[in-house]
Amino acid sequence: MEFNRKGISEQVADSIKKKIQDGEYKVGDKIPGEREMGVELSVSRNTVREAYKILEAYGYITAKHGTGVFVATREHQIQKMTEAFFVSTDQIDDFFSVRKILEEWTVKWSIENSSEEQFRELEQIIEEANENLQGHPDYARLAELDHRFHLTLANNSNNVVLIRIMNFLIDLLSESRTKSIQIPGRALQSVQEHTKILDAMKQNNINLAQKYMKEHIESVERSIRENIETS
Numbered sequence: 001m002e003f004n005r006k007g008i009s010e011q012v013a014d015s016i017k018k019k020i021q022d023g024e025y026k027v028g029d030k031i032p033g034e035r036e037m038g039v040e041l042s043v044s045r046n047t048v049r050e051a052y053k054i055l056e057a058y059g060y061i062t063a064k065h066g067t068g069v070f071v072a073t074r075e076h077q078i079q080k081m082t083e084a085f086f087v088s089t090d091q092i093d094d095f096f097s098v099r100k101i102l103e104e105w106t107v108k109w110s111i112e113n114s115s116e117e118q119f120r121e122l123e124q125i126i127e128e129a130n131e132n133l134q135g136h137p138d139y140a141r142l143a144e145l146d147h148r149f150h151l152t153l154a155n156n157s158n159n160v161v162l163i164r165i166m167n168f169l170i171d172l173l174s175e176s177r178t179k180s181i182q183i184p185g186r187a188l189q190s191v192q193e194h195t196k197i198l199d200a201m202k203q204n205n206i207n208l209a210q211k212y213m214k215e216h217i218e219s220v221e222r223s224i225r226e227n228i229e230t231s
Contacts, residue, residue, distance in 0.1 A: 151167065196212045
């Protein structure tokens with residue numbers, strides 16, 4: 001395989017990434033080691049090592065010590081993207097401006113498409129969060145429940161495009177959310193805000209539910225901004 005002189009390791013990484021995307025290497029597959037891949041692509045072992053580092057940084061592969069290199073799941077890739085995402089003040093403004101709009105539509109479509117069973121699922125998320133707040137809170141679990149509440153709303157909208165966008169947007173600030181939910185009073189406040197949103201949804205009051213959702217997202221934004229500024 002021929003490569004030009006510019007960024008050979010990056011080009012090798014792109015070549016391997018294409019094999020993954022084309023399904024030649026599937027999730028969970030062990031891919032050739034550095035020496036074998038180097039022979040296959042006619043490049044040095046060091047070049048392959050650098051290419052593997054690039055692919056691992058982007059979440060396409062995972063290296064297991066003493067076992068080999070494996071194709072990672074899509075979830076792992078998203079996690080890596082999230083870890084690598086740097087949020088500036090301007091980006092926070094843009095992020096939450098977009099999220100407020102999307103979450104308000106999410107509430108509307110969720111009200112219009114949800115069954116009693118789906119409302120009950122949201123209630124159970126809130127109930128578990130309330131139980132978790134008693135005693136010594138498990139903040140990782142609280143962050144996960146917060147995540148689930150919003151993604152469940154998106155899933156209930158029955159809008160496939162919205163679901164995909166919301167999955168990506170909510171994942172972007174997962175690390176900041178895990179930290180911010182440990183701010184004294186933040187977890188309780190979120191659960192209370194979720195409860196108000198759900199109560200308005202069960203009353204089929206779209207305007208009120210959207211108002212509560214907008215207030216909730218603005219509240220979360222303030223907490224995350226304060227967390228970033230003090231970290």
